[in-house]
Each structure stands twice: as structure tokens, then as C-alpha cells.
Amino acid sequence: MGMKMEYPTNQHKEYIEYMTEECTKYGLSLLLEGSLARNLGSKYSDIDLAMSGDITTELIDKIISGYDLLIMSNYTEKPKGIFILNYKNGINVDLDIRETFLSNEIESNILLCNNGIVIDDILKRKEINSEMLPSRQQWYKVLRLIHRCCIKYLCNKEEYAIGLCAEVKQALYELYNINLIDGNILSQMREALKLITDKENVDNEIIELFDDLLIKCKRRDH
Incomplete structure (x- = not known):
């Protein structure tokens, strides 16, 4: 999408810029989805991100723990495997680790960092067992x-x-x-x-x- 990014809060801006810098540093790709990608986000909106590339457990743990203190973390059940991250400063993130993207996802959202993405007819997620997201009761x-x-x-x-x-x-x-x-x-x-x-x-x-x-x-x- 070619629209100018608008951020509902400075914290949203800081987090998106942080993730973009980290993905650039490590040669990953990053897609902003959801209400923020449509400039419809509010003060309390989640940040919906999809990431792809050579992502290891060590790397993803380093990235998600490097922004602010992570208070709660978990995986989604439906669909299964999206990271849910709740930070101390109030920022809430859904982070989807991908193998592939759908073509309409790229067209309707904002590609923040492109270091090579795989577009396919089937959405495939990458299973990562993060130490920051242990098994929860x-x-x-x-x-x-x-x-x-x-x-x-x-x-x-x-x-x-x-x-x-x-x-x-x-x-x-x-x-x-x-x-x-x-x-x-x-x-x-x-x-x-x-x-x-x-x-x-x-x-x-x-x-x-x-x-x-x-x-x-x-x-x-x-």
C-alpha cells in the first residue's frame, strides 16, 4: 500500500520502527496488517505483524525481548501459533511467523521490510518454540x-x-x-x-x- 503511515500513539510508532530496524538488521521481512495498516487504529489497538525469513528461536527471542519488559506472552489457539505479546508500556502485539504470504495480503497491507518474501496460494506458518512463550496452564x-x-x-x-x-x-x-x-x-x-x-x-x-x-x-x- 502506498498510503502514509499514521500512528495512534508514540508507543505504536516506536514499536513498529523498532521491529522494522530489527528485521532490516537480520535480513527478515515484515508486514503490518490489521487496523493500523488501514490507518484505522486507535489508542489501544493491537499491532498485527507478520514476519518471515531465516528465523531461529534464539533470534526471535532476542527481538521480542529487546523492546520493553514482556509481561504476558502466549500463542493463539485459532489460528494456532501466532505469538501474543503484552508489554509493560501497554503495547499489545500479534506476531505471525510465516513461511509464505498470500498475494492479497501484500496488496492490502503495508510491507515494512522486504528481504525476500515467498508468495503462495496457501498460507504457511513457521513453527517456532520460543523460550519467551513456554507452555501455559x-x-x-x-x-x-x-x-x-x-x-x-x-x-x-x-x-x-x-x-x-x-x-x-x-x-x-x-x-x-x-x-x-x-x-x-x-x-x-x-x-x-x-x-x-x-x-x-x-x-x-x-x-x-x-x-x-x-x-x-x-x-x-x-
Whole structure:
């Protein structure tokens, strides 16, 4: 795409520039996708990136840990294998490690760094077992859903937030056999978070991340 990049915050700009510099340094390719690629991003929008090239576990760990303190990390379930990265400064990233790209992806998004990309009719992901993304317990995966629900809520994407809220409730029932009390999205996410922190050993840094996120959600309603 030939449009001029617009960044919703300085942190979004810093992260995208950081990743572009790292990919240039190591001969990788980087594609910006999602709302930011269409200049529709908001203050709380995730950064959606797809990366390809000679990517090893050591290299990807060096890159994703070199920006800011990584508070939460996980893989997506559907589709499987996309890195989910939540940094201390509030930047949230979906990083897709690829073998191939589809031609329409290149046409409709922003190629930040091109060091040779493979375009194919089939989208192929590269499986990387990052040490920054260890195997997670189920309660940790529910925390990820709560976080994503809050982000969608902050971005005024009510339909997505409602769907994620339902996923959180179902996951907590399967995990603890407990039903959340019906209420608005924010009250249910607070209850869900308290349920997990009461039962599990959640790092203080993660609790602080959610405390800040829930304060922002509350401000959205006032």
C-alpha cells in the first residue's frame, strides 16, 4: 500500500520502527496488517505483524525481548501459533511467523521490510518454540482472553468484547465449575480476574498490568 503511515500513539510508532530496524538488521521481512495498516487504529489497538525469513528461536527471542519488559506472552489457539505479546508500556502485539504470504495480503497491507518474501496460494506458518512463550496452564490462557476482551472493550468493539466475555465465562466454568454473575462486560472481567488471582499464583507484574487496564476500561465509561 502506498498510503502514509499514521500512528495512534508514540508507543505504536516506536514499536513498529523498532521491529522494522530489527528485521532490516537480520535480513527478515515484515508486514503490518490489521487496523493500523488501514490507518484505522486507535489508542489501544493491537499491532498485527507478520514476519518471515531465516528465523531461529534464539533470534526471535532476542527481538521480542529487546523492546520493553514482556509481561504476558502466549500463542493463539485459532489460528494456532501466532505469538501474543503484552508489554509493560501497554503495547499489545500479534506476531505471525510465516513461511509464505498470500498475494492479497501484500496488496492490502503495508510491507515494512522486504528481504525476500515467498508468495503462495496457501498460507504457511513457521513453527517456532520460543523460550519467551513456554507452555501455559489453562488459567493463564483465560487471563489472555480477559486481556483481549478488555482491549476490544477499550477500542469500542462491543461485539468482539461480548464474544470474548462469553469465552471467558465458559472457560472459567470448565476450569473451576463456577459461573460468573451476569452483569456488564467490565464487572464480569473484574470478577473473572479476581477468581483467578484468588486461586492461582499470578505474578505481581501481571496483576499490575490488569489493574491499569481495568482503570482505563472504567474511564471509558465516564
